[in-house]
Amino acid sequence: MHPYLQVLNLRRDVKPARPHVSYGWTAFVLAVGLWGMGAPVPRPPVAGVDGWTQRTWVVMGTYLTVRVRHADSAYAERILDGVIDLVQDLDRRLTLYDPSSELWALNRQAGGPPLPVSEPLWDLLERALAYSRETQGAFDVTIGPIVQTWGFLEGPRRVPSDEAIARARARVGYTKVELDPSRRTVRLTTPGMVLDFGGIAKGYALDRAVELLQQAGLRDALLNFGGEIYAMGTPDGGDRPWTLAVRHPRRPDRVWREFPVRDMAVSTSGDYERFFFQGGRRYSHILSPWTGRPVETDVVSVTVVAPSATEADALSTALFVMGPERAQALVGADRCRYVLWIRQQGRHLIEDPRSVWPPRPCPSQGSRPSRTPKSNDPSPDIRPQ
Numbered sequence: 001m002h003p004y005l006q007v008l009n010l011r012r013d014v015k016p017a018r019p020h021v022s023y024g025w026t027a028f029v030l031a032v033g034l035w036g037m038g039a040p041v042p043r044p045p046v047a048g049v050d051g052w053t054q055r056t057w058v059v060m061g062t063y064l065t066v067r068v069r070h071a072d073s074a075y076a077e078r079i080l081d082g083v084i085d086l087v088q089d090l091d092r093r094l095t096l097y098d099p100s101s102e103l104w105a106l107n108r109q110a111g112g113p114p115l116p117v118s119e120p121l122w123d124l125l126e127r128a129l130a131y132s133r134e135t136q137g138a139f140d141v142t143i144g145p146i147v148q149t150w151g152f153l154e155g156p157r158r159v160p161s162d163e164a165i166a167r168a169r170a171r172v173g174y175t176k177v178e179l180d181p182s183r184r185t186v187r188l189t190t191p192g193m194v195l196d197f198g199g200i201a202k203g204y205a206l207d208r209a210v211e212l213l214q215q216a217g218l219r220d221a222l223l224n225f226g227g228e229i230y231a232m233g234t235p236d237g238g239d240r241p242w243t244l245a246v247r248h249p250r251r252p253d254r255v256w257r258e259f260p261v262r263d264m265a266v267s268t269s270g271d272y273e274r275f276f277f278q279g280g281r282r283y284s285h286i287l288s289p290w291t292g293r294p295v296e297t298d299v300v301s302v303t304v305v306a307p308s309a310t311e312a313d314a315l316s317t318a319l320f321v322m323g324p325e326r327a328q329a330l331v332g333a334d335r336c337r338y339v340l341w342i343r344q345q346g347r348h349l350i351e352d353p354r355s356v357w358p359p360r361p362c363p364s365q366g367s368r369p370s371r372t373p374k375s376n377d378p379s380p381d382i383r384p385q
Helices: 073-094 102-108 119-134 144-149 162-169 201-215 309-330
Strands: 005-007 028-030 052-059 062-069 177-180 185-188 221-225 228-232 242-247 255-261 264-270 275-278 281-284 299-306 338-345 348-351
Touching (some): 052 073, 062 073, 062 201, 073 119, 102 119, 102 185, 119 177, 119 185, 119 201, 119 309, 144 162, 201 221, 201 228, 201 309, 228 242, 228 309, 299 309, 309 338
Antiparallel strands (some): 005 028, 005 242, 052 062, 062 221, 177 185, 242 255, 275 281, 338 348
8 A cells, every 4th residue: 555646735855765755845755665756856844844843764664754733843743752652562563573573472373262462453453354344355354374375475476376375265264353352352263364464554553643643732744654644634734735646657757636635544555566577477466365366457556535544544455456346335425435446448547437536525524533444334245256
């Protein structure tokens, strides 16, 4: 979920030698890996200038940049210290790569008795399972065995055998997770199951960070977490919303479409993010929990705008897996879920007419990110037959 986006209210600083996040007053460029582009431009203002304070950290294997507006820069710095403490705590709990992490312990217990978990892990898992149910597994938090089988988790990337894919799929399924709210315990019923929060953790962390900023009395901020964006308030303290632009998936020096956003999150999934070639064929990292294989589609990218970053993060993955036809029941202005599908048609890219675009304000949402799915009601059968 790494959108090709520009924030047009800001100025950009170009450092093309490495992935980065750049802020200023005219244009802010986000890409896959957040690559800089273009001609020289003025450098961004220093912390505290015009009431804006900015910090960037490396966490969860990517860059987190938070820019806030407050007249007291020392106060803003203290709040930003709290933001990184919060996100680093989530990272320690949710990493798949550290044997001391809480998630590692839970996955290791798969097939065994229930395990008590912390409030943050419980909260995130409840939400991940809710989106898994709502999308009927197009987003599935238990997809870890499939990701491992294709080598996208730790490598090497490879095309597994049909037998290996079948074995992985037997260990995947959100219905195999049992929760006991009275004891706050989790049981993974099948040995070898692997919870993988890669498709939702950054969005969840952004929502928690936004809550912290709001509780501290901040109204205007822009948060970018490895391409997941939450645009809070306005860029100038007035009524003008942030202006973002989806960049061309195949030509990152060009803008595809501009759109306004305020107090909402944006996430994009695309076939250009991570992939490998084997036997002359290109394999994308976006894997279908339904088939155990990379999604085969003419969809090039899916951009989702929603009230919460958790929601946008999970849905951008799910909608890419589902495609426009199956996803219609899950999106719409009445649900405050906006989606832009870009598809390949021959040598050209087009917008799918079933896109719900451009995004509009959600009056009932206010300024707080929603951390719960819109509904747990059963949706029409959207799984492939």
